[in-house]
Amino acid sequence: MSRRKQKLLRLNHEEAExxxxxxxxxxxIGAGLCVLAAPRVFAQNDETGLVIVLQxxxxxxxxxxxxxxxxxxxxxxxxxxx
Amino acid sequence: xxxxxxxxxxxxQAGYQVAVSLRSLGFQGHVRLVGDDPHLPYQRPPLSxxxxxxxxxxxxxxxxxxxxxxxxDIELIRGRKIVSIDRPTRTxxxxxxxxxxYDHLVLAVGARPRPMPRHxxxxxxxxxxxxxxxxxxxxxxxxxxxxxxxxxxxFLGLEFAAVAAAEGKAVTVIETSxxxxxxxxxxxxxxxxxKHHEERGVSFLLGDSVNVILNSDSHVTGIRTEQxxxxxxxxxxxxxxxxxxxxxxxxxxxxxxxxxxxxxxxxTADTAISALGDCASFPxxxxxxxxxxxxxxxxxxxxxxVAQRLVSGVESVFDVVPxxxxxxxxxxxxxxxxxxxxxxxxxxxxxxxxxxxxxxxxQNRLVTVESVASPADHxxxxxxxxxxxxxxxxxxxxxxxxxxPVESFHAKPG
Numbered sequence: 001m002s003r004r005k006q007k008l009l010r011l012n013h014e015e016a017e018x019x020x021x022x023x024x025x026x027x028x029i030g031a032g033l034c035v036l037a038a039p040r041v042f043a044q045n046d047e048t049g050l051v052i053v054l055q056x057x058x059x060x061x062x063x064x065x066x067x068x069x070x071x072x073x074x075x076x077x078x079x080x081x082x
Numbered sequence: 083x084x085x086x087x088x089x090x091x092x093x094x095q096a097g098y099q100v101a102v103s104l105r106s107l108g109f110q111g112h113v114r115l116v117g118d119d120p121h122l123p124y125q126r127p128p129l130s131x132x133x134x135x136x137x138x139x140x141x142x143x144x145x146x147x148x149x150x151x152x153x154x155d156i157e158l159i160r161g162r163k164i165v166s167i168d169r170p171t172r173t174x175x176x177x178x179x180x181x182x183x184y185d186h187l188v189l190a191v192g193a194r195p196r197p198m199p200r201h202x203x204x205x206x207x208x209x210x211x212x213x214x215x216x217x218x219x220x221x222x223x224x225x226x227x228x229x230x231x232x233x234x235x236x237f238l239g240l241e242f243a244a245v246a247a248a249e250g251k252a253v254t255v256i257e258t259s260x261x262x263x264x265x266x267x268x269x270x271x272x273x274x275x276x277k278h279h280e281e282r283g284v285s286f287l288l289g290d291s292v293n294v295i296l297n298s299d300s301h302v303t304g305i306r307t308e309q310x311x312x313x314x315x316x317x318x319x320x321x322x323x324x325x326x327x328x329x330x331x332x333x334x335x336x337x338x339x340x341x342x343x344x345x346x347x348x349x350t351a352d353t354a355i356s357a358l359g360d361c362a363s364f365p366x367x368x369x370x371x372x373x374x375x376x377x378x379x380x381x382x383x384x385x386x387x388v389a390q391r392l393v394s395g396v397e398s399v400f401d402v403v404p405x406x407x408x409x410x411x412x413x414x415x416x417x418x419x420x421x422x423x424x425x426x427x428x429x430x431x432x433x434x435x436x437x438x439x440x441x442x443x444x445q446n447r448l449v450t451v452e453s454v455a456s457p458a459d460h461x462x463x464x465x466x467x468x469x470x471x472x473x474x475x476x477x478x479x480x481x482x483x484x485x486x487p488v489e490s491f492h493a494k495p496g
Contacts, residue, residue, distance in 0.1 A: 029414060074127045075407075
């Protein structure tokens with residue numbers, strides 16, 4: 001199998017394992033609760049305070065923190081694609 | 083003082099946050115979280131937005147399931163009303179006469195909807211919107227309705243109006259003041275939101291109020307206003323503000339004044355009792371006199387502050403910049419600071435495009451920033467207000483150019 005094909009297979013496998021985090025930035029009001037809950041996955045834009053996703057496919061050990069962040073967000077900005 | 087038993091009255095966001103923060107700060111004592119709401123603690127802001135619109139379900143706005151409270155040893159007692167506080171014995175009493183001992187009592191009892199004057203009773207077709215139960219009832223009623231009348235043009239009423247209009251209902255908002263969102267926002271911000279709503283089919287009757295509620299078979303059919311307007315209405319929602327729940331504290335001999343009175347550290351005069359969130363008024367460098375900001379941020383920040391004090395035993399002044407947000411039909415409003423005593427404003431940005439901020443000054447000092455679709459202004463404003471730096475107007479009465487950063491205002495140290 002070619003190297004490129006191996007790499008693609010590996011990526012697909014990773015994506016299947018991990019859930020994709022989506023944020024509706026238009027709704028974000030910069031409360032920052034997501035950053036408190038999952039600082040390795042979410043950050044705030046330094047100028048606007050709006051959410052930035054650091055890991056679009058969070059590591060498995062981040063999943064619980066990410067779900068917590070989604071529940072805490074007062075504007076319900078965070079959702080998942082599974 | 084030993085804080086082995088903490089009782090938190092009120093299972094709203096503030097009460098929930100106190101319990102969670104106590105545990106995350108390593109509190110080892112008994113934590114009892116008790117309130118009359120039958121639901122697991124939930125998010126309140128979505129009740130007038132996504133939840134009301136049917137875009138999310140109860141699970142999505144519930145903070146945690148039962149197992150979380152068990153896991154973190156938080157005794158959650160739902161649907162139980164506390165009816166009195168026996169301060170000498172440090173116990174609270176429930177309506178079924180159970181007694182709960184406390185070493186420290188946190189009152190997070192929130193506020194309740196102000197009833198319409200002269201129409202204090204809710205009947206079929208007449209609704210309030212405060213709790214999850216209210217929102218569930220309203221969501222179902224909204225589906226069935228065609229003519230919605232909203233009494234009160236404040237933040238809650240306008241968020242509800244946005245949802246109802248988006249669902250194609252005929253929506254009218256009746257407001258006693260001549261301006262939307264009352265004294266909480268500037269005229270420019272109120273005007274921008276009014277246009278935004280009118281473009282989406284919402285009608286406004288300002289400077290007016292409900293005179294008669296017309297009924298047929300005990301169900302609302304219409305409204306006649308003070309100014310003589312007659313409106314069809316099969317759904318009437320009263321969004322006329324909230325009143326803090328002070329009865330429990332007042333009966334126990336604690337001082338109340340637009341809320342349960344606490345000091346800058348959020349303590350009542352009783353060293354074993356704190357109060358916070360929508361029910362409590364406190365002195366703040368951001369206000370003239372006491373304030374009681376009705377905002378989620380205030381509730382959560384105060385909850386963390388009180389939990390910190392209970393765990394560390396160290397008293398500190400609650401000094402967080404008050405801030406607030408509202409989302410109405412996709413138009414975002416963020417407010418930093420409080421507009422008490424504002425005597426001068428400067429508008430920055432593009433008012434026509436509804437992307438602007440209004441800077442409010444009191445005696446030449448910046449005290450509030452209202453931002454419409456301008457999160458960068460909001461964040462900069464919040465940071466400036468937090469530092470306590472005196473920011474004076476660049477030039478009295480001159481609007482500044484779009485995009486001029488707040489730091490360019492002349493800033494004096496201290």
